[in-house]
Every structure is written in C-alpha cells, then in structure tokens.
Amino acid sequence: MTGAASGIGAACALRFAREGARIAGLDLHAPPDEAWAEVSRAAPDASFHLADVRSEAAVAAAIAEVAARHGRIDVLVNAAGVAGGGAVHGLAVEEWERVLDVNLKGTFLVCKHVLQRMLEQRSGSIVNLASIEGLEGFEGGSAYNASKGGVVLLTRNLAIDYGRRGIRVNCLCPGLIETSMTAGVFQPGMEGLLERFVDAHQLGRAGQPSEIAAAALFLASDDASFVTGHSLVVDGGYTAGHRIGIAELIGLD
Secondary structure (H helix, E strand, O other): OOOOOOOOHHHHHHHHHHHHOOOEEEEOOOOHHHHHOOOOOOOOOOOOEOOOOHHHHHHHHHHHHHHHHHHOEEEEEEEOOOOOOOOHHOOOOHHHHHHHHHHHHHHHHHHHHHHHHHHOOOEEEEEHHHHHHHHOOOOOOOOHHHHHHHHHHHHHHHHHHHHHOOEEEEEEEEEOOOOOOHHHHHOEEEEEEEHHHHHOOOOOOOEEEHHHHHHHHHHHHHHHOOOOOOEEEOOOOOHOOOOOOHHHHHHOO
C-alpha cells in the first residue's frame, strides 16, 4: 500500500489486514503509532517502509525490501497522492510538477517495480487511486485533474499490456472523501463551497476512507477475477447527474 500513513491508504491497509492479508505499507512519512498499531494487531507481520514515490531509487529499494521480507507481492494499492492546482495562466511550473510527480509519476514508478515481481509470478492485482476528477473536469483542478486523468489511462494501458500474464489492473475514482488532504483543500472561509460540493453528491454526504477501502478490497480480490482495465466510480452519486429541484416537487425531497 502506498500512501499508507493516512487517509485512504491507511484505511486500505487496515481493511486488508483484517481480511487476513500480509501488509507492507509505504509512505513519505511514518504513520501515527496508534494507527499502525491497529494494522499490526490485525496483521502481526505487517511492515512499514519510508519511501518517496517520486524517486525511482527509493521506490526500487522499498519494493526490494518488501519482496525480501514477504517473498512475493500479490496486490498493490497505489494510494499516495497530493492535492493541488489552480488556474493554468498563473500556475507555477513547480506546483504542476509536484502534483504530477506524486500522483502520476509515483503511480508509474511503483507499478514498474512491482510488475517486475508479478511477471515472475504470472499473477497479481493492482488497484490505482484516481478520482472523479480524472473522469471529468473540475474548476481550478488543472494539475490534479491532469494527474488523475493520467492514472485512469495508465491503468487501462497496464490492463492491456499485462492481462495475458495473469495481472489485473483497475483504478478507483472516489468522490469527496473525508481525509486530512481534503480538509486542507477546503480551508476556513470556504465552508459554503464545501457544502455545495457535498450537496452535489446524491447521497447528500461525503464518503469515508473505509468505503474506498472496501471497493479496493473487491477489485484486488478473486471476486473481481474477470475485472480489469476498469475505473470504478465510488462517489455517492456525484457523477450520476444533477438535481435542479424537480425531486422536491414530486415529493422526493
């Protein structure tokens, strides 16, 4: 699991551990002791590795450590990610590169080094974290949308290239999920914007990291054995369409 120290990555590590998986977490920062302790209780042989997914050398070393410790890698969940963007005409190149390097290049690098192990096994399942913003535009999204759109197409290409080797590759496209990353996006003074964004989800709420972890578990499992190259939307109905008040008129408020 990349991005395993917090948010969706941490939720995936815990859910997979509770299902009996052997867990190896990767992140730029160490997780809070109490959070990883919960993972370790569910999976006593769990390991955590510090790695910057933007660095091929760091990724290669971490994956080698995981393979040496656990013997094989059957599932990869790429959940490392950062938010960022802005209007293109005023966007600093450094900000563009920061977001693309973590979200897209990082996904590529971890896939690259894990795939080398999966090819030897002729089996494996990869779940990449994209976003609904990788499927449709979102005002001010620029770098973030571009990075997540890249993850969606990278996922499809990987599914094509490695399917005959027994390796499935899918991605998740979450809507608004309550994490520290999204909390950092909607800063004080933006409460109205956050309320409107939440209201655009047809279930009328934001999602929880555990709900994305449940979908990741499905895609990684044998229950999804005939699913590859798919972008699974988990967005509380955000991309289903729009409401303009007709539901209230017909008694569905």
